[in-house]
Amino acid sequence: MIATQTQILLAARPEGLPRDTDFKLVSVPIPTPGAGEVLVRSIYLSLDPAMRGWMxxxxxxxxxxxxxxxxRGLAVGEVVDSRDPAxxxxxxxxALTGWQEYAVLPAKELTAIPDEVSLPLALGPLGMTGMTAYFGLLDVGVPQAGETVLVSGAAGAVGSLVGQIAKIEGCRVVGIAGSDxxxxxxxxxxxxxxxxxxxxTDDLYAALREACPKGVDVYFDNVGGPLLDMALGLLNFGARVVIxxxxxxxxxxxxxxxxxxxLSLLVNRARMQGFIxxxxxxxxxxxxxxxxxxxxxxxxxxxxxIVEGLENAPSALLRLFDGSNQGKLMVRVAPEPEAKVP
Ligand SMILES: NC(=O)c1ccc[n+]([C@@H]2O[C@H](COP(=O)([O-])OP(=O)(O)OC[C@H]3O[C@@H](n4cnc5c(N)ncnc54)[C@H](OP(=O)(O)O)[C@@H]3O)[C@@H](O)[C@H]2O)c1
Structure with missing residues (x-):
């Protein structure tokens, strides 16, 4: 009997928030790797706001x-079968396995995870989330000790790391988040x-001004919209806005x-820069x-x-948009392998 796996396909382009009907769950045979390829079993699948844009x-x-x-989606997992010596x-x-239990990928598209790193950490602070916070803040925001760093989406996966790194850099750090x-x-x-x-908060602009009495030198923006506009009104001379x-x-x-x-950018000779x-x-x-x-x-x-079960990925994705995720959101696609007894 051929072994099968579950995949989740994009069935329709969402209008507004994604709905169940924008996805289709199918069962297909597990593929076999060819020369230079590897069969990977996903264990944790990362759920990211960017997925909405990719749809x-x-x-x-x-x-x-x-x-x-x-x-499309990034996952951490384990090699099941390899036709590559690496x-x-x-x-x-x-690897970018996608929303499926198993994926065959070219070996050059895989990144090995060191033994001492837990799989959730490899998707969070030591994965794309951490890389985003680190380079976005330090390379694009260039915070200096004593400066004020304002972060939106501050309790999220990226934002919470940004604030902590800014503290390590000796900054005053103010966060904006959606619950007490x-x-x-x-x-x-x-x-x-x-x-x-x-x-x-009733008068958000006044509250931000009070929390940033010396103005804002770095605004790390995860959110856009009215919060970005307010932050622009608080910028200091030479400020950096990280999109x-x-x-x-x-x-x-x-x-x-x-x-x-x-125009606050002009008046303050400030810079607003996006990055990927x-x-x-x-x-x-x-x-x-x-x-x-x-x-x-x-x-x-x-x-x-961590949300259980690949089939729950579509509904779990919505938690990023209603703010009910508490930290790095991921789906457990399969149990972690038992630790090896030495
Ligand atoms: N440039 C890059 O290369 C790159 C890479 C990765 C991620 N990102 C971006 O980084 C940001 C954070 O991603 P993440 O993975 O760390 O997600 P996350 O912050 O863990 O989750 C998203 C959070 O956004 C907040 N939010 C949702 N709708 C909002 C709204 N209308 N206004 C204000 N806040 C809202 C919610 O928190 P509240 O409870 O606070 O509302 C939610 O928990 C996203 O914008 C993502 O696209 C960029």
């Missing part, structure tokens, strides 16, 4: 997912100097209004070394939010 038929930094194609069965790897619980976590456990609940993402507009069905306060983490791929080792050290020293804490 649209529009020019971006990656081609759109085609209708009927497996949803990988052996049982080895743990990260998240704000308490930022200030009580992660060492943020202040955190503001953007959903319940990491704009989750508030990913499901917009109409073009969102532009920021009204953009993949452009830093050659330097990931630098970030992994620094973040591993900070994790070992207890200077960085990361939360994972």
């Amino acid at each position: 649209d038929d529009r020019r971006s930094y990656l081609p759109p997912i085609q209708l009927g194609e497996v949803m 990988f052996r069965p049982g080895q743990r790897v990260a 619980d998240k704000c308490r976590w930022l200030t009580n456990e992660l060492g943020f100097d202040a955190a503001i609940n953007y959903k319940t 990491c993402g704009a989750i508030s507009i990913y499901n917009a069905t109409e073009p969102p209004p532009g920021p009204a306060n953009y 983490v993949f452009d830093y791929a050659k330097r990931y080792g630098e970030a992994v070394a620094a973040i591993s050290k900070w994790l070992a020293e207890g200077k960085i804490e990361a939360r994972h939010d």
Whole structure:
């Protein structure tokens, strides 16, 4: 009997928030690797806000997912079968497997995960999330000790790391997040100097001004929309605005209004710059070394939010947009292999 696996395909292009009917769950035979290829079993699948953009038929930094194609996604898992000498069965790897239980991929597209790194950490602070926070903040934001760093989406996977790295750099750090619980976590456990609940604060601009009495030198933006506009109004001379993402507009069905306060960039000779983490791929080792050290020293804490079962990926993706994820969101596709007894 041929062994089969579950895949989730893009069935329709969403209008606004994705719905169940935009996805199709199918059962197909598990593929066999050819020369130079590896069969990978996914264990944790990363769920990322960017997936919403990949579902649209529009020019971006990656081609759109085609209708009927497996949803694109990054996973960590283990090698089941290898036709390449660089990988052996049982080895743990990260790869763009897509939303499926098994994937055959060219060996050159796999990244080996060191034995001492847990799989959730390899998707979180030591994976794309950590690389985004590290290079976005340090390379694009260039924070200096004593400066004020304001972060939106601050309790999220990327934002929480950005704030902690900015603290390590000696900055005053202010976070914007969507619940009192998240704000308490930022200030009580992660060492943020202040955190503001953007959903319940009446005069948000006044609250931000109070929390950033010397103005904002680096605004790390995960959210876009009105929060970006407010932050532009708080910029200091020579400030840097890091455009990491704009989750508030990913499901917009109409073009969102532009920021009204953009002349603040001119007045303050400030810079607003976007970046894509993949452009830093050659330097990931630098970030992994620094973040591993900070994790070992207890200077960085990361939360994972794990949803059970690949079939729940479509509904779990929505948690990024309603803010119910608590840290790096991922789906457990399969149980982790038992630890080897020495
Ligand atoms: N440039 C790159 O290369 C790159 C790479 C990876 C990720 N990113 C971007 O980084 C950002 C964070 O990604 P992540 O994976 O770390 O996700 P995340 O922050 O863990 O989860 C998304 C969070 O966004 C917040 N949010 C949702 N809708 C919002 C809205 N309308 N207004 C304000 N906040 C809203 C929610 O938190 P609240 O409870 O606070 O609302 C939610 O928990 C995203 O914009 C993503 O696209 C960019």
